[in-house]
Amino acid sequence: MAADMRLAAARKRAPGSLVSQDESKHLVAPGDVITTDTGFMRGHGTYTEDEKLMASVAGEVERVNKLICVRPLKTRFNGEVGDVVVGRITEVQQKRWKVETNSRLDSVLLLSSVNLPGGELRRRSSEDELAMRDYLQEGDLISAEVQSVFADGALSLHTCSLKYGKLGQGVLVQVSPSLVKRRKTHFHNLLCGASIILGNNGYVWIYPTPAQQDEEAGGFFTSTEPVPLCDREVISRLQNCILALSAHKVLLYDTSVLYCYESSLAHQIKDTLKPEVMEEIVMETRQRLVEQEG
């Protein structure tokens, strides 16, 4: 019960030996010169000044043949078609919802792109339009897929599959979008007893594994049954693990999250919030990931 107080300590550098890499990454800060060779095409995150190619964001330099671009570490979500996102409804407009997905513009979820309850396929009528707020209100969380990208860069989402839809009870963790690894699937039922959705936009949703797969189409029904204590402990531990991994800039995918969870079992859940415990857990996770790759 005693409050944990400590003196401020400087951040420590991660030991370079643990990071597995073939050649050293070319990391740049804004204003750094990438190259003086004029034969390259410049991509995102670069600009030219006096025949030199300079970086405008802080990140890693990527080179594809003649194209040079800089991929920043901390950025807004740049959506591609097919990305899985977790978003929050900010506005209910005529025939569409505005969804906040940590990108530069609010994404759009059209009424025609959602599943109606009952799984019926029919034209959306004016009654559906008036009942929009019954389906999704301001503040609700949804999981969706990016259908297309508008000309101004806004994303158009859809929930036309049974696995997408309104999210029920659980915990949302916000991390940087560049830390979520692109994989074949972003919905995982972890062995430790909880389920997780790793949104490409950096929003990670942790929730108790549903007891049986619901037949409800569209997923607009959310239960308010209390979640059992054992599930809650798993969810809290996972949340702290994800925060620890993101604080130490480790890529998030199902294996890294699971390894981190297993390393954290040695400590109490509330101790995993302390910086030194976070560091220990992440070091162990990194080691196991390196062993697994090697």
Place this chain on the structure above:
Amino acid sequence: MAAVQMSEAEKVYIMHGVQDDLRVDGRGCDDYRHMEIETDVVSNTSGSARVKLGLTDILVGVKAEMGRPKLEKPFEGCLEFFVDCSANATPEFEGRGGEDLGTEIANTLYRVFDNGCSIDLKTLCICPMEHCWTLYVDVLLLQCDGNLFDAISVAIKAALFNTRIPKVQMIEDEEGTKEIELSDDPYDCMRLDVENVPCIVTLCKIGHRHVVDATLQEKACSMASLLVAVTKKGTITCVRKVGGGSLDPESVFEMIETGKRVGKALHTPLQEILRKEESLGKKRRKVGFLG
């Protein structure tokens, strides 16, 4: 304060968790997040402190200036509070947006310290009715992650502990004119006794239970909170209710009891940390803002 939007299901999850004494990050209802404290971060103040509680970041600077004592208290110095909500914390604080919250916090601080025993203001008197030390306590909100009052009160206590007021002497001439003489040694200073400075504990009522050190998400689920300012000995200097909801008398009594217990437990580790930091002396590596 910056409010975070949440869905109904998330709020239900948080409320059920609080009933079971297991909050979202694994803490119990009486646990604080870990706090980082550093004093003497601003060089041109008499004393300063920076406190980080989770993501909440508070910077307090104390400046001692000479002024006239108040007419109704001629033998005492004064304590003035000013709270600045910087736009760094949220875009809502841009321009004059943070003024309301700032004045609310400053008024609460005046109430908390407005008693004879928190700070002995008589030690700040130089010459009764003519000169006294006025301590201007400036609080800067750098980042907002819930539980502002607790972090601010801990930072103020640390900054007051760190405050060094130069020793002055009143010298009277043969003609009767009084002069103030400052001692030649710049390190010859007077320190304040912060034994009885209270710490504020915020208790948020969520469902049927109350929690200490609520995050922004937990704050969004609670309708009413109680602020209790507690000294090391367990004396309560101020009780204030914030929020739009109502509290019935039994829960108020329970919350005050919890506040007293948790508040008393805050002071001991804080004193230890401050003494440890001071004992490091010149060897201490200052972390500051770029650490």
